[in-house]
Amino acid sequence: MTPGAARAAVFLDRDGCLNEDWLNPATGAWESPLSPGDLILRPGVVDGLLRLQGAGLPLVLVSNQPSFAKGKCSLADLAAVHARLLALLGPEGVRFLECCYCHHHPDAVMPGYGGACPCRKPAPGFLLRSAERYALALAGSWMIGDRDTDIACGKRAGTRTIQIANPRAGHQAGQATPDHRAPDFAAAVAIICGGV
Numbered sequence: 001m002t003p004g005a006a007r008a009a010v011f012l013d014r015d016g017c018l019n020e021d022w023l024n025p026a027t028g029a030w031e032s033p034l035s036p037g038d039l040i041l042r043p044g045v046v047d048g049l050l051r052l053q054g055a056g057l058p059l060v061l062v063s064n065q066p067s068f069a070k071g072k073c074s075l076a077d078l079a080a081v082h083a084r085l086l087a088l089l090g091p092e093g094v095r096f097l098e099c100c101y102c103h104h105h106p107d108a109v110m111p112g113y114g115g116a117c118p119c120r121k122p123a124p125g126f127l128l129r130s131a132e133r134y135a136l137a138l139a140g141s142w143m144i145g146d147r148d149t150d151i152a153c154g155k156r157a158g159t160r161t162i163q164i165a166n167p168r169a170g171h172q173a174g175q176a177t178p179d180h181r182a183p184d185f186a187a188a189v190a191i192i193c194g195g196v
């Protein structure tokens with residue numbers, strides 16, 4: 001890389017990628033955790049994130065979190081879950097260049113949070129904004145996620161894509177054509193960083 005050239009980054013989905021989905025007892029469905037205590041990291045995530053960092057790749061979190069828009073929780077709940085993520089990862093040495101949350105939903109019940117937005121995956125808005133803001137080279141970057149919408153988002157932004165297996169993703173996975181598939185986070189990181 002020449003001095004001043006744009007650098008590659010790794011864009012990361014959150015739920016089902018960095019942390020486990022949460023079983024909502026009210027719906028019986030796997031959803032985003034809405035309480036800090038329900039956020040549990042998936043195996044290998046801390047070591048994997050540190051390895052990516054060690055390879056000089058900035059980390060950008062890109063997550064759809066529409067539960068407030070749907071009337072299922074407060075914005076404070078969403079902030080508390082995010083704080084829990086940072087509390088688990090920060091002391092380990094993980095630093096995000098940026099954490100991007102879309103709080104919109106097309107069928108929102110909360111005024112001001114509905115309709116189409118440029119930031120809800122599969123829309124690539126956050127990736128494009130981060131690339132502009134931090135001089136990131138999207139073509140050399142990666143998007144890692146568990147759902148087909150994560151892969152579509154990465155493709156629209158022009159990144160390479162890795163889909164992580166998540167049995168709880170259900171019908172939200174299986175139709176995409178990622179550049180790579182990985183059984184877990186460590187395997188995804190190995191694809192990016194190479195070898196053992």
Ligand SMILES: [Mg+2]
Nearest residue numbers: 013015016146
């Ligand atoms: Mg996900």
Ligand SMILES: [Zn+2]
Nearest residue numbers: 102104117119
């Ligand atoms: Zn949005």
